[in-house]
Amino acid sequence: MKHHNMITILLPAILVACGAPATESANDSGTAAGDGSENATMAVSTAMSTNNQAQVATNEPLSVYIGHDPNEEVDGVMFANHPLVRGAVESAVPDPAIRHWILRQGTAAPISLRGGRLVSNVCEPHNCGPHNWTILIDPAGTSAEVCYAVNSTGQRSTWYAAGKPPEERPGPCPTS
Numbered sequence: 001m002k003h004h005n006m007i008t009i010l011l012p013a014i015l016v017a018c019g020a021p022a023t024e025s026a027n028d029s030g031t032a033a034g035d036g037s038e039n040a041t042m043a044v045s046t047a048m049s050t051n052n053q054a055q056v057a058t059n060e061p062l063s064v065y066i067g068h069d070p071n072e073e074v075d076g077v078m079f080a081n082h083p084l085v086r087g088a089v090e091s092a093v094p095d096p097a098i099r100h101w102i103l104r105q106g107t108a109a110p111i112s113l114r115g116g117r118l119v120s121n122v123c124e125p126h127n128c129g130p131h132n133w134t135i136l137i138d139p140a141g142t143s144a145e146v147c148y149a150v151n152s153t154g155q156r157s158t159w160y161a162a163g164k165p166p167e168e169r170p171g172p173c174p175t176s
Contacts, residue, residue, distance in 0.1 A: 060139030070108045070120045084141025091162040112176040119176045134173040147173035
């Protein structure tokens with residue numbers, strides 16, 4: 001069997017295994033439409049690359065929290081108590097009173113992954129609108145931004161990042 005025919009036959013199975021929808025890539029005779037081996041090879045490479053990126057994200061220390069409530073223990077540790085999260089927040093937020101709020105339990109939505117960072121949004125119970133905070137941290141726990149909002153209108157929030165002064169920005173903290 002020629003190499004391109006093998007790719008044509010295996011491509012749908014590989015794509016499905018990598019999470020991509022199967023597509024018809026062979027004609028009735030079981031041979032590639034045209035040569036097509038370059039396109040089939042590119043599709044396999046792209047699908048495998050996408051799958052490898054997903055695997056990298058799930059192998060990072062903080063990825064286990066994706067989909068969990070920040071107040072829920074995963075492997076015996078709540079998100080805000082994880083040493084990588086605590087370290088990143090302590091590096092970013094110089095004010096101990098604000099750090100106290102950011103590292104405590106509260107009303108929360110499940111942690112999500114957005115733009116390559118975990119997003120954990122928590123608020124003060126029974127006072128969510130005017131008092132909430134968000135931790136945005138990479139899955140490896142090496143870089144974080146923290147948003148903290150204390151106001152009655154949600155028009156402004158304060159952002160923190162390690163090595164930078166606090167920055168006032170328009171709008172509320174992002175939600176997970």
